[in-house]
Amino acid sequence: MKRSIGPALLAACLAGPLPCTAGPYAGAAGTSNTTAIAADDPRFVAWADDWTDYQVGPEVDPQWQNPENALGPAEGDIYSIVSLGRGGSITLTFRAPITDGPRWDFAVFENSFNDTFLELAYVEVSSDGIHFFRLANASLTPEPVPSYGAVDSTDIDGLAGKYRAGYGTPFDLSDLRDSSPLLDLSHITHVRLVDVIGDGTCTDSCGRPIYDPYPTTGSAGFDLDAVGVINSAERPRISRSSQGIRLQWYAATARTYRVQYCDDPRGGDWSNLTPELVGEGAERSVIDTNVSASRIRFYRTVYHD
Ligand SMILES: [Ca+2]
Numbered sequence: 001m002k003r004s005i006g007p008a009l010l011a012a013c014l015a016g017p018l019p020c021t022a023g024p025y026a027g028a029a030g031t032s033n034t035t036a037i038a039a040d041d042p043r044f045v046a047w048a049d050d051w052t053d054y055q056v057g058p059e060v061d062p063q064w065q066n067p068e069n070a071l072g073p074a075e076g077d078i079y080s081i082v083s084l085g086r087g088g089s090i091t092l093t094f095r096a097p098i099t100d101g102p103r104w105d106f107a108v109f110e111n112s113f114n115d116t117f118l119e120l121a122y123v124e125v126s127s128d129g130i131h132f133f134r135l136a137n138a139s140l141t142p143e144p145v146p147s148y149g150a151v152d153s154t155d156i157d158g159l160a161g162k163y164r165a166g167y168g169t170p171f172d173l174s175d176l177r178d179s180s181p182l183l184d185l186s187h188i189t190h191v192r193l194v195d196v197i198g199d200g201t202c203t204d205s206c207g208r209p210i211y212d213p214y215p216t217t218g219s220a221g222f223d224l225d226a227v228g229v230i231n232s233a234e235r236p237r238i239s240r241s242s243q244g245i246r247l248q249w250y251a252a253t254a255r256t257y258r259v260q261y262c263d264d265p266r267g268g269d270w271s272n273l274t275p276e277l278v279g280e281g282a283e284r285s286v287i288d289t290n291v292s293a294s295r296i297r298f299y300r301t302v303y304h305d
């Protein structure tokens with residue numbers, strides 16, 4: 001499996017664990033340099049639609065083995081989750097692909113009850129459901145963490161589970177740029193979470209052991225609440241063509257879309273540019289030919305299943 005290591009992470013690898021009490025990475029939800037994104041943040045435009053290939057590891061009671069609990073919006077409570085178990089994994093799928101847009105593209109929600117009981121998972125993505133690529137990650141936790149011990153989020157980067165329940169750990173697909181011709185960052189259809197066994201047998205992208213609370217039982221390992229999409233291929237992209245303004249978007253299978261426009265969104269008066277269009281799991285485009293260079297126009301798509 002080919003991995004991508006960004007410049008910042010590479011520098012951290014060369015430096016090794018730091019001797020100070022706080023690590024170099026983003027802090028817990030609510031702190032000034034956090035990257036945590038709340039479940040109700042308006043940047044989330046979609047959530048995982050389905051799951052496949054749930055491989056539950058040891059030490060998970062049957063009540064925590066329901067993958068349906070990882071679909072739809074993050075609830076932020078400790079019960080609506082699926083436990084992966086020690087070293088387990090699950091793959092979530094999306095009707096409209098995730099795409100590499102500005103900054104964060106998606107976020108993963110775990111169910112930690114505080115800022116330090118952090119159960120971690122690797123994050124892998126795929127654009128064909130066959131070839132998966134792991135996001136680069138770093139762990140500077142210096143020693144094993146007992147069952148209910150603490151992990152400092154400033155020691156963790158590129159792993160899901162960095163934040164408490166209700167706050168997603170965000171990921172940027174551009175970290176995987178140029179990884180492989182088998183990975184299309186504009187068309188990510190699968191996100192896989194792989195539990196990190198916290199006793200140090202699993203390693204980060206630099207080969208350091210990763211520690212998280214170990215051993216745990218009953219709902220061992222990573223507890224997945226949800227995966228939220230920030231940059232979706234369903235969001236229209238606007239460009240000029242010789243005939244007018246072109247809007248392109250990914251139209252999910254059997255979902256019905258209508259493109260609308262208005263010249264002043266403050267009035268809330270949107271007009272239909274198209275009739276209802278039924279998606280076929282492919283790119284769709286329409287052109288607004290009734291535009292002039294001197295006028296500002298706004299567009300949106302509305303859809304229903
Ligand atoms: Ca991005």
Ligand SMILES: [Ca+2]
Pocket residue numbers: 083119216219220221222223
């Ligand atoms: Ca757990």
Ligand SMILES: [Ca+2]
Pocket residue numbers: 069070071073074075080081224225226
């Ligand atoms: Ca959930």
